[in-house]
Amino acid sequence: MAVTITIPTALRQYAGGQARVTAASGPIGAVLKGLTEQYPQLGTQLYNEQGQLRSFVNIYVGDEDIRHLQGVETSVPDGETVSIIPAIAGG
């Protein structure tokens, strides 16, 4: 089993055009690090120069914002979905 990461339209160009990527389960911080090692350009969009998630990046595990869970320590169990939620663009 693995976890599914949904990639918003705006970021798919940095993830080989994929809408969904699978990854091994674990803490969300490690899941995202694995994703951005696979797709380095995605990393520059999501992380700042200090290697932290940029403050406005919205990551959901299931339906819950990780800010309201355990942040980057939030565990992502097998079968769960991780969503990277974009800002809303244009009018």
Added chain:
Amino acid sequence: MVEFQRDDARQHVLELVGNTPLLRLNRIASLPPGVSLFAKAEWYNPGGSVKDRPALWMIRDGERRGLLRPGMRIADATSGNTGIAYATLGAALGYPVTLALPENASLERRRMLRALGAELILTDAGEGMDAAIQAIRELVASTPERYFYPDQYNNPANVQSHYDTTGAEIWRQSGGQVTHFVAALGTCGTFTGTGRRLRAENPNIRLVAVQPDGPYHALEGVKHLASTAHVPGIYDATLADATLVVSSEAALAMARRLARAEGLLVGISAAANVVAALRVARELETGTVVTILCDSAAKYLSGPFWDEATLTEGEGI
């Protein structure tokens, strides 16, 4: 005793659209002598944002063309503010409103729209505005006689509203002194219409567009044109003299600074405009820079950045 002045009474909410104050920003940063920075306080519009202007012009244009008639619904895709404008003006004019917007539009916006009686179609957050546009086009195509679809991204009346009002007001309120106009690109209506008007008044005016630093950003309502699949039809690539890139972090930090240093509780795209306008102003020896405060912070108060410890106020300017 103060007498009630009949001239002060407004007959209709529509009369509140436009003629917003032009505010001088003088506490957020020191500027060279001879340089001033002004901003249009667009939350003074009845729907609370700059979008009342294009919404009203598109509705009136639809009526004149016979595309919007009594009994029809107004339908469009919107990230929020244009929707609030349609819902506000639609209610005042007796037109019901259907809007498609991504499900991650802030809770405040969705509540505001429902409170105004709008019917909402929430689309997949990950698919962004493209999915909302697709949803509304399918709805309208299914029963075209039922809907008026203004299509704010491609409607010249959007641009015209800013030519007739925003641009004209800035020229008048600055006494013709404006030298630089700075605004972010979303539908591109504000930048294109205001820019064209100011350039018609003074061909030497400098027009500076604002863009986020990538396709994934926090500037709700602003579009990263280099990566979008749908460049708005009203975008005029020949207009801007320069384009400045503003990071989301700089905009969020500026939103907080504007609140605490100027008493101006404004939204994130407004703050991005101020970041860019300040950069322009600091490079000048003399000049008058004008930008747009698109809306207030009322719809963004649930955002975590107001208390974010790692944000440095004034960063990135």
